[in-house]
Amino acid sequence: MSDARDAVAKNRHTYELEETGFNEVPKKWRKFYRYWEGVGDVLAPNEVVCPVCKVVIRSKRELRPGDKVYCMPCMSRMVVVKAADGSLEAEVIF
């Protein structure tokens, strides 16, 4: 990792992930996902909703535009982008 990328990474908030009751992937990966509760569900800075299957993908660090995320329940690869309202969302990479 370059010094610049290392510095950016160091400035990110990190998270200790715990299981959320999500059981649709093998046990080892379950803490990286949770069920989306729909309207009113507030996403943390380390979370983004998979637009394909509506599961919340959770990262060990705060997400930023350009980060790549993977949704194991539907097996889609995505990149994090900033939405018009300033929130983060995921775009599928075909």
Add this chain to the structure above:
Amino acid sequence: MADFLSQYSIQRWLEMCPQGYLEDTVYGRGADESEAEDLLGNETMLDAAITATVQLVVGERCALAASSGLVNAAPDYPSKRFLATQTLDEARHVEIFTQRLYDLGVKKDKLEDEISDRANPHLVKFAEVLLEKVEAGDFIAGVVGQNIVLEGMAFSVFEMMEAGNRQLNPKFAHTLRGTIADERRHVGFGENRIGSLIQEHPEKKPEIERMQEEMTYHMLATFALAFSESPDEAIQSNGDSPEAEWHGTNLATATPEEMEAVLAETVLGEFKTRLGRIGLEYQSPKSPV
């Protein structure tokens, strides 16, 4: 492409499904779970539940025929392998919803009669449009029809039914949660595989968009007929449950018209977004009513 398709292995399917969320289930629900007593003791609600479950069996039989037919039409072995797992998923859905009909009191020797008597004719037409493409060996149109249109509809319908049954009928909600988990993979395959194929075959767009328009017409007609025939008593349950809230509508107190509206809005909204992501433009159908 190879990288994306390599994720769809039989091994991963085994770890996620039989060894994961389906472990210890019996016909998709807990071994000690049974249908709600309130439902079994109310003739009107029971009749409506049988009719609704028949539509699930009809839809899943179509999905089984489509996914198994697409195995031979698939242009590569990773896709064939994924569709083989989807075929087993769909066969399981047919089995668990058929089992629910038995749990609701349908006699085994009357099963086919009940299905043909109660099947929504628009849902049957919807299936015929899709299976025509599959039988012609048209992989791209078949996967759009099966994994985007049919599975997209099933995904929204199952989510709504699961939310509505979470407190009232935990056994059926449990059954639905397993099918929703399966549908996530199916819609994921549909978008990821077809997203790249549409880019390679843009000449297929007009034909696929016509199929989507026709399928959407029959889907909306299915909802319109289903909700116009549903007695309020069968839709409206007792109490105002916050657990039954779905896309701003309380499913415990919604009228048939409100249920139809929220379902059509969510399914159509999802279609437009999903089709847009893979490079297709949503075609509005003629009004089915």
